[in-house]
Amino acid sequence: MFYDRDLSFIYYGPTRIVFGINSSRDIQAEIEALGCRRAVLVTDPGITKAGLLDRVVKSLGPGCAGVFSDVPQDTGIEVVNAGAAYARKCGADAVVSLGGGSVIDTAKGMCVLMKEGGKLEDFEGVQLLTRWQTPHVVIPTTAGTGSEVTCMAVVLDKRKGQKIFLLENYNTPRTAILDPALTEKLPPLLTASTGMDAMCHAVEALHSIQREPITDGIAMHAIRLLVRNLPICVNNGSDLAARGQMQIAATMAGWAFNNSMVSIVHAMAHSIGAVAGVPHGIANGILLPFGMEYNLPEAAESYALAAEALGTREKGMGEIEAAESAIRAVREFTVRIRHPQRLSEAGVSRDQLAQAAELSVSDGAIIWNPRPVPDSSDVLELFQKAF
Amino acid sequence: MAKLKAFTQEWMNAFRRRIADSKEYREIAGNWEGSVSIIINPDPARGVPETVYLFTDYWHGDVKDFLVCDKAKAESADFIMSGDYIRWKQIARKEIEATKALMQGKLKLKGNLVYVVRNVKTVNKVVDLLGEVDTLFPDD
Numbered sequence: 001m002f003y004d005r006d007l008s009f010i011y012y013g014p015t016r017i018v019f020g021i022n023s024s025r026d027i028q029a030e031i032e033a034l035g036c037r038r039a040v041l042v043t044d045p046g047i048t049k050a051g052l053l054d055r056v057v058k059s060l061g062p063g064c065a066g067v068f069s070d071v072p073q074d075t076g077i078e079v080v081n082a083g084a085a086y087a088r089k090c091g092a093d094a095v096v097s098l099g100g101g102s103v104i105d106t107a108k109g110m111c112v113l114m115k116e117g118g119k120l121e122d123f124e125g126v127q128l129l130t131r132w133q134t135p136h137v138v139i140p141t142t143a144g145t146g147s148e149v150t151c152m153a154v155v156l157d158k159r160k161g162q163k164i165f166l167l168e169n170y171n172t173p174r175t176a177i178l179d180p181a182l183t184e185k186l187p188p189l190l191t192a193s194t195g196m197d198a199m200c201h202a203v204e205a206l207h208s209i210q211r212e213p214i215t216d217g218i219a220m221h222a223i224r225l226l227v228r229n230l231p232i233c234v235n236n237g238s239d240l241a242a243r244g245q246m247q248i249a250a251t252m253a254g255w256a257f258n259n260s261m262v263s264i265v266h267a268m269a270h271s272i273g274a275v276a277g278v279p280h281g282i283a284n285g286i287l288l289p290f291g292m293e294y295n296l297p298e299a300a301e302s303y304a305l306a307a308e309a310l311g312t313r314e315k316g317m318g319e320i321e322a323a324e325s326a327i328r329a330v331r332e333f334t335v336r337i338r339h340p341q342r343l344s345e346a347g348v349s350r351d352q353l354a355q356a357a358e359l360s361v362s363d364g365a366i367i368w369n370p371r372p373v374p375d376s377s378d379v380l381e382l383f384q385k386a387f
Numbered sequence: 388m389a390k391l392k393a394f395t396q397e398w399m400n401a402f403r404r405r406i407a408d409s410k411e412y413r414e415i416a417g418n419w420e421g422s423v424s425i426i427i428n429p430d431p432a433r434g435v436p437e438t439v440y441l442f443t444d445y446w447h448g449d450v451k452d453f454l455v456c457d458k459a460k461a462e463s464a465d466f467i468m469s470g471d472y473i474r475w476k477q478i479a480r481k482e483i484e485a486t487k488a489l490m491q492g493k494l495k496l497k498g499n500l501v502y503v504v505r506n507v508k509t510v511n512k513v514v515d516l517l518g519e520v521d522t523l524f525p526d527d
Contacts, residue, residue: 124499125496125497126495127489127496128497164500167490364505367507
């Protein structure tokens with residue numbers, strides 16, 4: 001039996017997808033299609049330096065109300081508040097985000113404040129909003145986070161020293177423009193690690209306790225696209241056809257985990273990121289096979305599906321055998337794309353593992369793990385294996 | 388023993404007693420501090436003519452005030468959960484999980500999600516104990 005007989009779920013994925021090489025040139029038409037006139041463009045200094053901002057500003061033409069380019073790597077409440085104040089001053093009625101996760105989350109926060117007023121802290125919570133927020137068009141410049149189709153924003157509250165979550169269906173981006181040309185210059189390691197972030201979204205959506213048939217199907221095809229295209233992108237970043245398929249895979253994996261959620265691998269990646277500064281994609285890529293091994297007793301069925309998508313399930317293979325082949329395949333895949341294999345390669349020291357393990361069991365993602373995690377000792381063992 | 392009418396002070400007292408008497412709750416909830424209010428949207432067709440406001444308060448395994456209250460008191464809580472009557476009834480009867488209902492937008496939460504999920508065992512235990520209160524719902 002694949003699914004519980006009393007399966008019940010809501011699948012939610014309202015974002016319009018515009019795909020194609022140079023599709024970001026359509027930004028003005030997409031803004032108008034949303035019934036808006038002038039958009040504030042949100043980005044970060046790296047995107048500006050790379051020359052990507054100029055392209056989009058030009059395409060927006062008179063529809064560009066202004067540019068807010070002060071987004072740091074981990075965005076904060078004060079950044080969102082400043083961005084919203086700027087957008088109001090510009091008279092913007094829409095938001096365009098151009099960048100990665102931090103930029104997109106900043107824009108999501110701004111959308112709420114532009115519509116509802118107040119301060120971001122007032123909106124900390126889950127599904128509080130009762131109407132659609134300011135229209136938001138996302139133009140991602142990496143292929144990994146999936147944030148262009150998710151309802152979640154994570155913003156740092158420096159004053160309290162903690163991240164706040166806004167989880168709002170009514171604040172899901174209206175449109176995502178996937179333009180492979182904007183990811184062409186991503187260096188190989190960043191290509192590999194952001195790609196493994198997407199792989200992790202897909203695999204974790206498959207093994208989550210909230211998995212369901214729609215997200216399983218989406219996650220499986222995301223895996224197929226990733227396996228085929230990520231190695232090509234790592235070896236030849238200029239292959240825009242492969243870059244495009246990677247963007248589609250990341251978006252599909254975003255849909256999958258936005259509905260099914262992620263679990264232990266993300267919990268561990270968040271924690272080792274907080275303790276040792278390991279970039280999120282790299283942490284996910286290293287930890288994924290170890291998390292799969294841990295979950296194997298409870299998630300063989302899910303990993304057998306992953307094996308089908310990875311192309312390792314052979315005729316006559318039983319479920320466990322197929323699941324084990326998926327774990328091996330993920331590990332071999334990370335070698336093939338020259339992704340770091342061990343936490344020690346990513347600047348982690350052994351004495352940081354215990355703290356990261358403690359943090360992991362209190363991370364929100366852990367509650368969706370298929371195998372219950374009784375305490376931090378199991379996680380510490382996993383960290384040690386991955387060290 | 389007769390069933391207790393849902394959302395009355397008598398029912399709240401019984402709910403409080405269930406939690407206070409639970410050794411397991413005391414062990415699980417050692418880290419939880421803070422008040423939680425429950426807001427039940429009106430549903431006249433099912434016997435809930437007006438919004439119901441409930442206030443509950445927890446402190447490191449102990450339970451404090453459990454009150455049927457007014458809007459102002461409910462909105463003073465550290466965490467505010469709100470939703471339609473039918474959803475709350477489904478949760479009390481364990482027909483849906485509270486965390487899943489939140490993620491799916493069937494319930495709303497105002498407050499720090501990270502803190503809630505960090506203490507999800509506490510939340511689930513409280514919901515389990517709520518289910519043990521012999522309750523007469525307005526539309527039963």
